[in-house]
Amino acid sequence: KMDGDKIKVYVSFYGHWSDSDWQISGGNSNDPEEIRFDMPVVYDKDQGNTIRKVELILTYPQIDDDCQDVTPGEGNNCRNKLDIYAYNEEDEEARNTSETPLENRDYDDCDDDNDCLQLLLSSYMFTETESTFGDGEWVVAIHNEKLNDQKIESFVIILHYK
Numbered sequence: 533k534m535d536g537d538k539i540k541v542y543v544s545f546y547g548h549w550s551d552s553d554w555q556i557s558g559g560n561s562n563d564p565e566e567i568r569f570d571m572p573v574v575y576d577k578d579q580g581n582t583i584r585k586v587e588l589i590l591t592y593p594q595i596d597d598d599c600q601d602v603t604p605g606e607g608n609n610c611r612n613k614l615d616i617y618a619y620n621e622e623d624e625e626a627r628n629t630s631e632t633p634l635e636n637r638d639y640d641d642c643d644d645d646n647d648c649l650q651l652l653l654s655s656y657m658f659t660e661t662e663s664t665f666g667d668g669e670w671v672v673a674i675h676n677e678k679l680n681d682q683k684i685e686s687f688v689i690i691l692h693y694k
Contacts, residue, residue, distance in 0.1 A: 550686035621668035
């Protein structure tokens with residue numbers, strides 16, 4: 533936006549992590565394992581430096597390739613399940629993907645052998661109200677409640693500013 537001699541530049545961020553050997557250790561529902569990423573978020577309408585949305589995308593294999601299925605019947609204890617969690621500056625849980633059913637983990641062009649999750653955080657979530665979480669030093673995490681280690685194909689963080 534041009535205004536005389538002033539030019540406003542909005543800087544967004546795209547972070548992509550992937551590694552063929554990347555994995556998350558096992559945890560359980562009472563003590564999940566997490567890989568945490570710091571994510572500074574600014575919501576400042578007066579200065580015009582305002583987060584528009586945050587996109588988080590996680591891709592991981594559906595089946596643990598070094599696991600033995602010992603579950604009798606239809607279930608499979610080798611079926612992976614990872615989630616994305618977002619925490620505000622006070623470490624309050626703001627959102628997560630834990631309620632997304634396994635059969636709906638097919639975001640975008642997801643390979644049939646993988647699960648692909650997206651978690652969107654809108655700008656409203658970063659405002660200061662009774663029901664929102666404010667801006668500041670947020671943390672996003674890959675979350676594992678299963679006992680076995682799980683491979684991670686990739687994790688993407690996109691911060692869109694306006």
